[in-house]
Amino acid sequence: MAEEAKFKCLRCNHEYTDSYDPDKIEERSCPKCGSNSVRRLKEEASKG
Amino acid sequence: MTDVGRHPRIELLTYSEVAATTGFVGNFNVTVRRRARYVDEKECTACGDCLEVCPVVVPDKFNIGLSTRKAIYQPFPQAVPSAFVIDMEACLGHNPIACGKCLEKCEKECIDYDMTDREVTLNVGTVIVATGMDVYDPTEQDEYGYTRYENVITSLEFERLINSGGPTEGHLVRPTDRRQPERVAFIQCVGSRSQQRGKPYCSNVCCMNTVKDSLLIKDHWPETDIKVFYMDIRAFGKGFEDLYQRSKALGVQYIRGLPGEVEEDPATKDLILSVEDTTSGQLEQHRADMVILSVGVEPRRDMESLKGLFTLSATSDGFFMEAHPKLLPVDAPTRGVFFAGCSEAPKDIKDSVTQASAAAARANILMSQGRISVEAITSVIDPEICTGCAICANVCPYHAIIADKEKRTPAVVIEASCAGCGTCAAECPFGAITMRHFEDAQIIAQIDAILEEDPMEKIVVFACNWCSYAGGDFAGISRLQYPPNARLIRTMCSGRVDQEFVLHAFRKGAPLVLVSGCHFADCHYIDANRWTQRRVEKLWDKLEREGIRPERLQLEWISAAEGQKFAKVMREIEELRKAVTPEEVEETKRILTEKAKKPKKKPKKAKKEPVEVAKT
Numbered sequence: 001m002a003e004e005a006k007f008k009c010l011r012c013n014h015e016y017t018d019s020y021d022p023d024k025i026e027e028r029s030c031p032k033c034g035s036n037s038v039r040r041l042k043e044e045a046s047k048g
Numbered sequence: 049m050t051d052v053g054r055h056p057r058i059e060l061l062t063y064s065e066v067a068a069t070t071g072f073v074g075n076f077n078v079t080v081r082r083r084a085r086y087v088d089e090k091e092c093t094a095c096g097d098c099l100e101v102c103p104v105v106v107p108d109k110f111n112i113g114l115s116t117r118k119a120i121y122q123p124f125p126q127a128v129p130s131a132f133v134i135d136m137e138a139c140l141g142h143n144p145i146a147c148g149k150c151l152e153k154c155e156k157e158c159i160d161y162d163m164t165d166r167e168v169t170l171n172v173g174t175v176i177v178a179t180g181m182d183v184y185d186p187t188e189q190d191e192y193g194y195t196r197y198e199n200v201i202t203s204l205e206f207e208r209l210i211n212s213g214g215p216t217e218g219h220l221v222r223p224t225d226r227r228q229p230e231r232v233a234f235i236q237c238v239g240s241r242s243q244q245r246g247k248p249y250c251s252n253v254c255c256m257n258t259v260k261d262s263l264l265i266k267d268h269w270p271e272t273d274i275k276v277f278y279m280d281i282r283a284f285g286k287g288f289e290d291l292y293q294r295s296k297a298l299g300v301q302y303i304r305g306l307p308g309e310v311e312e313d314p315a316t317k318d319l320i321l322s323v324e325d326t327t328s329g330q331l332e333q334h335r336a337d338m339v340i341l342s343v344g345v346e347p348r349r350d351m352e353s354l355k356g357l358f359t360l361s362a363t364s365d366g367f368f369m370e371a372h373p374k375l376l377p378v379d380a381p382t383r384g385v386f387f388a389g390c391s392e393a394p395k396d397i398k399d400s401v402t403q404a405s406a407a408a409a410r411a412n413i414l415m416s417q418g419r420i421s422v423e424a425i426t427s428v429i430d431p432e433i434c435t436g437c438a439i440c441a442n443v444c445p446y447h448a449i450i451a452d453k454e455k456r457t458p459a460v461v462i463e464a465s466c467a468g469c470g471t472c473a474a475e476c477p478f479g480a481i482t483m484r485h486f487e488d489a490q491i492i493a494q495i496d497a498i499l500e501e502d503p504m505e506k507i508v509v510f511a512c513n514w515c516s517y518a519g520g521d522f523a524g525i526s527r528l529q530y531p532p533n534a535r536l537i538r539t540m541c542s543g544r545v546d547q548e549f550v551l552h553a554f555r556k557g558a559p560l561v562l563v564s565g566c567h568f569a570d571c572h573y574i575d576a577n578r579w580t581q582r583r584v585e586k587l588w589d590k591l592e593r594e595g596i597r598p599e600r601l602q603l604e605w606i607s608a609a610e611g612q613k614f615a616k617v618m619r620e621i622e623e624l625r626k627a628v629t630p631e632e633v634e635e636t637k638r639i640l641t642e643k644a645k646k647p648k649k650k651p652k653k654a655k656k657e658p659v660e661v662a663k664t
Contacts, residue, residue, distance in 0.1 A: 010588070010598060010599045010601075010602065010603075011599075011602065011620060011621075011624070013599075025568075025578040025581055025582065026568070027567060027568040027569075027581075027605060033620075035602075035604065035617075035620070036603050036604045036605050037599075037602045037603045037604065039585065039588050039598065040585070042589075
């Protein structure tokens with residue numbers, strides 16, 4: 001089931017929210033710079 | 049089709065579907081589910097006696113509901129084998145028997161209500177996937193009134209309407225009053241070339257189908273007024289431009305502009321099309337007795353199950369992906385599987401026949417040789433190290449690894465199926481897998497060489513052979529400027545990039561590492577690059593846990609045609625590299641070196657070093 005998740009671009013540091021389906025691997029690109037270095041911010045990870 | 053049915057060396061399994069497949073090139077085991085016809089196809093002569101007595105009438109799917117058929121029927125007049133089939137959902141005479149009229153009438157006693165589906169297993173060397181396509185359902189484009197106005201029909205419905213074997217025996221009549229239309233309008237690109245509704249690609253066949261239909265109408269009913277509303281006419285095949293010009297010479301009007309709305313005159317049931325003629329910029333209204341929506345084609349709706357059965361992948365348009373768009377256009381990524389027709393892309397009859405001939409020839413080459421040459425780049429599993437965890441079998445896009453997690457027996461590679469992506473080697477946690485020609489030691493040696501001098505100035509780039517590396521080549525031959533300090537390490541697939549390669553580069557002082565591969569839809573190893581993404585995501589987490597900025601590991605999907613993107617990415621990551629300080633790199637080296645020194649938990653069966661295995 002798709003849910004909302006936070007993402008961060010590791011190229012331009014842009015953070016945004018997008019749909020996320022844990023059962024599906026999708027090609028992601030940053031809406032700001034177009035980079036594919038987009039990391040989903042998990043709770044544990046985002047604390048760091 | 050009749051020739052195929054009669055051929056002594058062709059076994060035709062109609063009314064059947066593939067239920068399961070195992071094996072590999074030269075040795076596929078295909079389980080086919082033969083659906084119950086409830087009529088003995090060998091005995092039935094299609095005499096039609098049963099039709100006369102069958103009391104059930106249902107819409108005829110072959111004629112797209114424009115006519116009716118009985119519950120016992122022949123799918124279409126030229127069907128091979130020429131035998132009837134019972135539609136059990138409509139039949140009255142089944143469990144408990146309430147009708148049974150066909151049973152009584154059939155002198156040859158072909159009817160068997162108790163017939164059940166059965167499965168047959170075939171051992172075959174090669175497979176040709178020729179599963180065709182579906183057509184776009186224009187219901188969502190409500191402005192054309194397909195569901196509201198009877199005189200708005202699709203091009204496929206029109207095809208049946210003017211077919212001599214169709215519901216009107218070839219007479220062109222409009223559905224509401226069954227009179228011959230005097231004004232016919234075609235609307236092109238319904239469901240094609242749209243980013244919003246339908247499909248973004250050109251369906252290839254619709255323009256010429258409309259030109260052909262317009263000529264058919266003009267041949268039989270020359271006085272008919274025909275208007276074609278289009279974006280642009282794509283008549284690029286041999287002789288097609290001539291047909292288009294012939295159609296125009298016969299008086300068919302081509303109006304550049306797609307109608308914004310189709311309305312019906314309630315009194316006459318005529319249709320009024322509102323359109324902007326983009327050649328004149330005028331808003332116009334045109335009346336027609338009948339509107340034909342030239343609907344696009346789309347991938348079959350059961351593509352997903354077929355993909356699973358034959359380990360196939362699809363391109364972004366949803367059609368099956370070929371092994372190589374230029375050099376292997378009829379080969380599937382799975383060896384021994386070939387494509388013919390619209391399963392691979394929308395195409396007309398001529399192109400379908402051409403591709404079918406090519407696929408048959410490709411299959412024949414393999415079959416007549418009786419042996420195959422396997423890829424030089426395949427994986428090798430050391431049974432002494434393998435713990436039988438079956439991770440490799442799980443990640444292999446080609447199902448080329450046999451492993452039994454329950455028995456914990458060492459995994460085995462089927463070399464005939466292995467395509468050499470290297471994902472298994474990258475995922476094996478015990479180093480039990482060696483990729484021939486792309487061994488760990490070879491790649492580590494490249495990293496060491498790159499970072500031997502001035503590591504702070506270098507960017508280590510892992511690039512896949514088919515896309516990213518070729519994208520870099522394209523940037524080079526296009527004379528595009530990008531920072532010269534990127535050092536490329538080529539792997540067949542980004543799936544080969546072991547996390548240890550990235551960590552080793554950081555340990556050796558790399559300020560920045562880029563992993564790049566094909567776009568998801570272009571992956572030459574079905575879906576191996578999904579594992580790359582998973583691995584990089586894990587690495588980002590790992591780096592962060594160790595106190596290393598995850599930004600220093602970059603990921604990018606670059607196609608062979610994206611030379612400009614390659615150059616842009618290199619410029620961008622050079623800026624990131626400049627932001628990495630020597631202190632940060634030293635700290636990273638310290639953290640990762642200490643981490644590497646810590647003793648790891650030994651796997652149960654590890655007995656040999658992987659490098660030694662590579663030499664054997």
